Amino acid sequence: MLSYLTRWMSRGAFQALKGASSRPQLVKTPHIGNQTLAAAPLPFTGGSPGVRQARALDQERLLQIDWDDGSCSLYPFTWLRDNCQCPHCTLQSAQARSLLFSNLDVHTGMDQVQLMENKVSITWPDQHSSEFDPDWLKKRCFSSEARQALQEELFLNGCIYFMKLEITEREYWDSSLQIPTADFEEVLHDDKAALAWLEALRRIGIVYLRGAPAEQGQVARLSQRIGYLRLTFYGHTWQVQDKPMANNVAYTSGELSLHTDYPALHHPPGVQFLHCVRQADQGGESEVVDGFHMAEQLRREDPEAFNILSSLRVDFTDSGADYCDFSVQSKNHIIDVDSEGRVTRINYNNATRDSVLDMPVHQVQPFYSSLKAFVEMLSRPENVFTYRMEPGDLVTFDNWRLLHGRKSYLSRGQNSRHLEGAYLDWDEVMSRLRILRKAVRGDS
Numbered sequence: 486m487l488s489y490l491t492r493w494m495s496r497g498a499f500q501a502l503k504g505a506s507s508r509p510q511l512v513k514t515p516h517i518g519n520q521t522l523a524a525a526p527l528p529f530t531g532g533s534p535g536v537r538q539a540r541a542l543d544q545e546r547l548l549q550i551d552w553d554d555g556s557c558s559l560y561p562f563t564w565l566r567d568n569c570q571c572p573h574c575t576l577q578s579a580q581a582r583s584l585l586f587s588n589l590d591v592h593t594g595m596d597q598v599q600l601m602e603n604k605v606s607i608t609w610p611d612q613h614s615s616e617f618d619p620d621w622l623k624k625r626c627f628s629s630e631a632r633q634a635l636q637e638e639l640f641l642n643g644c645i646y647f648m649k650l651e652i653t654e655r656e657y658w659d660s661s662l663q664i665p666t667a668d669f670e671e672v673l674h675d676d677k678a679a680l681a682w683l684e685a686l687r688r689i690g691i692v693y694l695r696g697a698p699a700e701q702g703q704v705a706r707l708s709q710r711i712g713y714l715r716l717t718f719y720g721h722t723w724q725v726q727d728k729p730m731a732n733n734v735a736y737t738s739g740e741l742s743l744h745t746d747y748p749a750l751h752h753p754p755g756v757q758f759l760h761c762v763r764q765a766d767q768g769g770e771s772e773v774v775d776g777f778h779m780a781e782q783l784r785r786e787d788p789e790a791f792n793i794l795s796s797l798r799v800d801f802t803d804s805g806a807d808y809c810d811f812s813v814q815s816k817n818h819i820i821d822v823d824s825e826g827r828v829t830r831i832n833y834n835n836a837t838r839d840s841v842l843d844m845p846v847h848q849v850q851p852f853y854s855s856l857k858a859f860v861e862m863l864s865r866p867e868n869v870f871t872y873r874m875e876p877g878d879l880v881t882f883d884n885w886r887l888l889h890g891r892k893s894y895l896s897r898g899q900n901s902r903h904l905e906g907a908y909l910d911w912d913e914v915m916s917r918l919r920i921l922r923k924a925v926r927g928d929s
């Protein structure tokens with residue numbers, strides 16, 4: 486897997502960095518242009534598949550399209566009527582459906598289907614007519630292969646482009662991570678660099694940016710590259726410094742064990758930026774671990790612990806005042822899995838884990854033992870990647886996937902270590918990623 490990672494990295498507009506408890510060192514790799522950086526063209530998006538024949542299967546209420554390449558697709562009448570692209574049914578300026586559901590006959594028949602100038606033209610029983618573009622239809626084919634390909638294009642969720650063998654799923658890593666690194670100003674000003682940044686953020690979960698000015702305001706600048714940042718009770722952006730009467734353990738000079746930020750919220754921030762304005766003279770090194778990788782390893786090595794951490798909800802709490810006063814409570818699984826059993830999010834900050842523990846008394850000890858097994862695994866040297874930020878460095882990472890920590894540091898009051906941070910959500914990041922893909926590669 487790691488050799489694959491290396492191969493992939495060397496194709497990107499990144500310099501591969503390999504660090505072990507020191508400032509990551511530059512490994513020179515050739516800067517390869519857009520063509521090679523771009524992933525394989527997505528299936529069904531290029532060219533124009535010809536329609537050989539279109540016919541209505543009235544019994545099944547399905548439209549069958551036979552394509553020139555010999556393949557065939559089926560579309561339910563109801564779905565076609567629901568997605569009529571005419572100006573009565575679609576508000577063109579918003580690309581949104583204006584047809585009301587109350588006006589949709591979910592058992593509609595079809596009067597006629599014709600091929601007109603390579604468009605599929607349908608007349609409905611009420612004499613409303615719809616025209617569909619073959620490209621548009623082919624992309625929305627209901628076969629499992631086509632659906633998988635389209636979902637991959639939209640969410641980069643991980644599947645293999647059949648034919649092209651371009652693997653785009655998440656890449657798990659350990660202490661030997663070659664951390665993807667890009668130039669801060671290039672990401673701000675160059676679409677190709679920005680796309681490479683966001684794709685690596687999605688796939689690897691962490692990207693290091695260098696060359697930012699060593700002054701406050703850079704995480705806000707970077708968030709404008711995407712859209713807007715996520716406001717929380719700690720403010721639009723927040724200053725990680727040793728503060729008197731700290732309202733969070735992060736605002737001391739103490740060690741922060743591996744954690745995700747803000748599990749006290751039911752929807753923790755998806756993405757985190759941390760920019761180093763000033764580093765400590767002693768201590769303050771950073772640590773990260775791939776939480777998804779670790780959760781999968783726990784599932785294999787200690788299925789009982791995995792089951793407990795993914796099924797028991799744990800209380801988190803956070804109260805105080807910052808942007809304004811707050812009293813936050815949540816109940817989260819330490820390991821979130823979706824309905825198919827895939828790990829989707831890690832929620833764990835030992836500092837905000839509540840003393841309130843809403844579970845039957847006999848489940849308490851098994852819970853602690855399971856958490857101990859997970860935290861012990863996270864902290865193994867072979868799993869943790871360590872680095873030291875210098876002024877002007879900015880790290881961007883997936884806060885749903887990675888756990889991060891920092892060593893304690895020697896505090897010098899006013900002129901001490903200073904990081905500025907900000908949060909974003911994945912919806913906004915993925916939105917920018919899709920737009921950049923289209924701009925850079927011309928994907929449809």
Ligand SMILES: C[N+](C)(C)CCCC(=O)O
Pocket residue numbers: 719723725733735736745746747748749803834837906
């Ligand atoms: C850094 N800060 C204070 C904004 C959040 C720390 C994370 C947490 O309390 O879960």
Ligand SMILES: O=C(O)CCC(=O)C(=O)O
Pocket residue numbers: 725735741746769770771889890891904906
């Ligand atoms: O100080 C650091 O390096 C990390 C700070 C942190 O994890 C946080 O503010 O939540």
Ligand SMILES: [Fe+2]
Pocket residue numbers: 735744745746889
């Ligand atoms: Fe944190």
Ligand SMILES: [Zn+2]
Pocket residue numbers: 569570571572573574575613614615
């Ligand atoms: Zn219509």
